[in-house]
Amino acid sequence: MSERTRRATDGGSQPGDVPDATVDQGGEPDATVGPDDVPDGTPALEVRNLTKIYDGEVLAVDAIDFQIADGDFCVLIGPSGCGKSTTLHSIVGNLAPTEGRIYIHGQDVTDTPTYRRNIGLVFQDFQLFPHLTVAANVRYGLDRMGVPSETAEADVADILSLMRLSDIADRLPEELSAGQQQRVALARSLVLEPKVLLLDEPLGDLDYKLQKRLERELLRIHQEFDTTFVYVTHDQTQAMRLADQIIVMNEGQIEQSGSAEAVYNRPATAFVATFVGDSNILTGTVADVVDGGESVAVETPLGRFVASAANLYSEPASVVGETLPFAVRPQFLGLDPTGPNALDCAVSDVISQPGRGTQVVLTATDEQGVATELQLHSPERLSLERDAVTVGWDPADAIMLERTSVVPGIDLERDLLGE
Amino acid sequence: MPTTETDGSTDARRVEVESLSKSFGDEAVLREVDLSVAPGEICVVVGPSGCGKSTLLKAIAGLVETDDGVVRFDGADAGDLSIPERDVALVFQEFEETLFPHMTVAENVAFGLRQREGVADAEIDERVDEMLDLLAISELRDDHPDELSGGQQQRVELARQLVRGCDVLLMDDPLADLDYKLQKRLQLELRRLHAEWGATVVYVTHNQDQALTLADTLAVLNDGTIEQVGAPAEVYDDPQTAFVGRFVGDANLAEGEYVGTEGETLLVETGAGRLAATSHAPPESAGVHSYVLVRPERIAVGEDAARKENVVEATLQGRTFTGEETEFAVDVAGIDEQFQIRVPGNVSVGAIGDRVTVGWDAVDARLFHDGTLSASGEYTPAQLRELFS
Numbered sequence: 160m161s162e163r164t165r166r167a168t169d170g171g172s173q174p175g176d177v178p179d180a181t182v183d184q185g186g187e188p189d190a191t192v193g194p195d196d197v198p199d200g201t202p203a204l205e206v207r208n209l210t211k212i213y214d215g216e217v218l219a220v221d222a223i224d225f226q227i228a229d230g231d232f233c234v235l236i237g238p239s240g241c242g243k244s245t246t247l248h249s250i251v252g253n254l255a256p257t258e259g260r261i262y263i264h265g266q267d268v269t270d271t272p273t274y275r276r277n278i279g280l281v282f283q284d285f286q287l288f289p290h291l292t293v294a295a296n297v298r299y300g301l302d303r304m305g306v307p308s309e310t311a312e313a314d315v316a317d318i319l320s321l322m323r324l325s326d327i328a329d330r331l332p333e334e335l336s337a338g339q340q341q342r343v344a345l346a347r348s349l350v351l352e353p354k355v356l357l358l359d360e361p362l363g364d365l366d367y368k369l370q371k372r373l374e375r376e377l378l379r380i381h382q383e384f385d386t387t388f389v390y391v392t393h394d395q396t397q398a399m400r401l402a403d404q405i406i407v408m409n410e411g412q413i414e415q416s417g418s419a420e421a422v423y424n425r426p427a428t429a430f431v432a433t434f435v436g437d438s439n440i441l442t443g444t445v446a447d448v449v450d451g452g453e454s455v456a457v458e459t460p461l462g463r464f465v466a467s468a469a470n471l472y473s474e475p476a477s478v479v480g481e482t483l484p485f486a487v488r489p490q491f492l493g494l495d496p497t498g499p500n501a502l503d504c505a506v507s508d509v510i511s512q513p514g515r516g517t518q519v520v521l522t523a524t525d526e527q528g529v530a531t532e533l534q535l536h537s538p539e540r541l542s543l544e545r546d547a548v549t550v551g552w553d554p555a556d557a558i559m560l561e562r563t564s565v566v567p568g569i570d571l572e573r574d575l576l577g578e
Numbered sequence: 579m580p581t582t583e584t585d586g587s588t589d590a591r592r593v594e595v596e597s598l599s600k601s602f603g604d605e606a607v608l609r610e611v612d613l614s615v616a617p618g619e620i621c622v623v624v625g626p627s628g629c630g631k632s633t634l635l636k637a638i639a640g641l642v643e644t645d646d647g648v649v650r651f652d653g654a655d656a657g658d659l660s661i662p663e664r665d666v667a668l669v670f671q672e673f674e675e676t677l678f679p680h681m682t683v684a685e686n687v688a689f690g691l692r693q694r695e696g697v698a699d700a701e702i703d704e705r706v707d708e709m710l711d712l713l714a715i716s717e718l719r720d721d722h723p724d725e726l727s728g729g730q731q732q733r734v735e736l737a738r739q740l741v742r743g744c745d746v747l748l749m750d751d752p753l754a755d756l757d758y759k760l761q762k763r764l765q766l767e768l769r770r771l772h773a774e775w776g777a778t779v780v781y782v783t784h785n786q787d788q789a790l791t792l793a794d795t796l797a798v799l800n801d802g803t804i805e806q807v808g809a810p811a812e813v814y815d816d817p818q819t820a821f822v823g824r825f826v827g828d829a830n831l832a833e834g835e836y837v838g839t840e841g842e843t844l845l846v847e848t849g850a851g852r853l854a855a856t857s858h859a860p861p862e863s864a865g866v867h868s869y870v871l872v873r874p875e876r877i878a879v880g881e882d883a884a885r886k887e888n889v890v891e892a893t894l895q896g897r898t899f900t901g902e903e904t905e906f907a908v909d910v911a912g913i914d915e916q917f918q919i920r921v922p923g924n925v926s927v928g929a930i931g932d933r934v935t936v937g938w939d940a941v942d943a944r945l946f947h948d949g950t951l952s953a954s955g956e957y958t959p960a961q962l963r964e965l966f967s
Contacts, residue, residue, distance in 0.1 A: 366784035393757040436901035513814030538922040
């Protein structure tokens with residue numbers, strides 16, 4: 160599915176134009192969203208039954224619901240075309256939903272123009288005004304809102320200091336490093352005290368070292384400000400490092416929403432187990448409940464294995480006879496096992512990455528000759544000279560899953576790659 | 579088509595550059611660069627933006643005329659060879675523009691072969707089929723480029739280059755534009771393809787994971803100068819300069835004054851006390867300002883830390899569970915930079931703000947000083963600090 164989002168950067172916006180959501184928060188301030196008297200516990204953002212169909216035929220977002228708690232850092236992730244950008248731009252207000260409502264601090268903003276939603280927006284390319292200094296870039300929105308000059312000056316000074324930009328307040332964007340430009344873009348949005356800050360792959364173009372550094376910078380800034388962050392990325396490692404809440408999307412639907420630990424340790428589907436971190440997925444028929452109900456035995460084309468039932472929301476006994484997947488993380492695969500799970504594999508590749516241990520690519524072949532690729536990861540540097548190995552895993556580390564995906568009938572491998 | 583011999587070497591060409599220099603106006607981009615890539619080896623060139631790595635690749639391809647120095651294929655000076663005569667395959671990041679939009683996938687892949695005289699149609703078909711199969715894009719053979727995802731397009735571009743059977747492959751960050759999962763997948767496919775193919779590869783990237791995963795040999799370039807060349811593990815474990823230690827992988831930095839040796843170890847007086855470290859090139863006298871680098875995965879935290887040679891008290895500032903590992907950020911009193919620590923598994927050592935003990939052994943702490951900051955010699959301590967782990 161091709162996701163045809165109209166980005167806010169489209170539509171003839173050139174450098175020097177006013178990027179709507181970031182600075183053009185003019186109009187009557189009293190009409191903007193976000194009175195401070197909303198009841199405690201009201202989500203900063205709530206999306207109900209959001210649906211977007213492009214051109215009457217391409218279903219980009221399919222009746223999704225989610226909430227983001229006030230002050231949380233929420234990351235929307237999924238493969239290309241999963242609907243994450245469409246969702247973000249519906250929240251921004253530059254895409255009209257086909258159906259559904261969007262609430263910011265309890266107030267329905269579905270029909271509210273962007274500049275009154277009290278949101279900030281940071282893009283990958285930052286979109287700073289090239290002819291304005293750092294301070295003037297940051298101040299621009301305050302002036303547009305008619306904030307008195309003295310207040311504006313103090314606000315700008317405060318935020319420049321918080322963002323460690325005071326020393327370079329008089330520089331032009333072209334004199335700044337990418338990291339500094341990003342801080343200016345953030346400062347320009349945050350000085351307007353938006354209730355929700357939306358970030359669209361803001362680290363996408365940067366090199367590794369800078370990404371890591373700016374991730375930390377973002378976390379620090381999020382902690383300093385009382386603002387809810389909604390962040391879109393395809394990079395699950397970024398999601399794990401940044402998010403209080405991760406929303407995993409796939410083909411316009413939500414596969415799972417939860418904390419990073421919940422999504423990683425208790426994936427709802429095989430898709431989530433494979434997209435967020437890596438997993439080996441084996442699928443088979445549930446044959447039996449064992450270990451007093453803690454585990455189930457699964458007959459797969461590669462043999463019979465025991466997997467933990469702890470993650471099932473159904474009664475283990477009720478899934479006997481069903482064909483279901485289970486997931487084992489690469490770091491839980493071990494060599495020469497002694498337990499109930501053992502699988503003979505050919506060694507396809509051994510990759511030692513300094514500082515990160517060793518990754519082993521394995522191939523297991525069933526009686527019909529169908530090959531399955533598996534991954535083993537050890538934090539230690541392994542020297543593996545063998546062509547064939549037996550691998551195994553603790554039943555507790557094999558997570559029985561209720562289904563492959565919320566999307567019926569997907570080819571997991573292709574789906575993960577966004578193809 | 580090169581074939582892999584049993585001992586791992588191939589009959590692909592050796593690629594060498596010797597004393598290669600290039601300036602654009604006043605700006606030196608390459609400064610007397612020497613590099614030798616053995617037949618069938620993958621050499622990954624890494625370095626910060628603007629270090630000259632793309633220019634180096636273009637010089638090998640013949641796309642850039644150098645001011646000085648020699649490019650050699652199998653020992654023969656390539657100076658007089660045109661780009662086609664060099665017979666190298668080139669894969670760039672901007673692959674969308676290189677595919678012919680009006681041709682199908684199969685026609686795109688066959689194009690290079692058809693341009694060549696004396697290749698029979700039947701042979702072309704066979705080689706195209708084989709290549710499409712190898713890259714798992716057989717079912718796309720009749721599609722046009724605009725119907726494909728980014729990853730599929732990049733695989734078509736790879737097929738288009740590989741089908742030519744060149745024994746030298748030059749790649750400039752070919753996976754950079756792709757989604758994370760797809761990058762990981764294609765990294766593995768590239769390794770598999772290379773194992774079957776045995777071409778000599780020079781691969782430029784800013785992506786550390788890719789560099790350390792793909793490389794037989796890693797070449798670290800900084801400001802047009804080669805800082806270090808070696809196997810990834812060697813470069814990572816035994817950086818010759820502070821720049822290399824800091825740029826390749828992550829490394830924490832503690833600064834202090836060198837006070838002398840005690841047996842094999844070197845002692846540095848820092849704000850956090852006296853720390854033991856090691857070095858191949860220790861300072862010549864006491865009092866020299868020094869920089870100690872420690873890898874995040876070599877630092878223990880909590881109970882395990884007390885048994886280490888260097889033990890310091892710190893404040894826990896952050897904890898992130900990343901799936902396979904837990905990352906901690908700690909402030910060590912007297913050390914400017916926040917230390918990063920990585921521990922396998924899902925580990926807890928206390929609440930944010932708690933006091934924690936952290937420790938590491940001298941052998942895991944590498945000492946550098948102003949004479950060993952970088953090979954170019956123009957590297958400043960401020961740049962080192964800026965080069966965040």
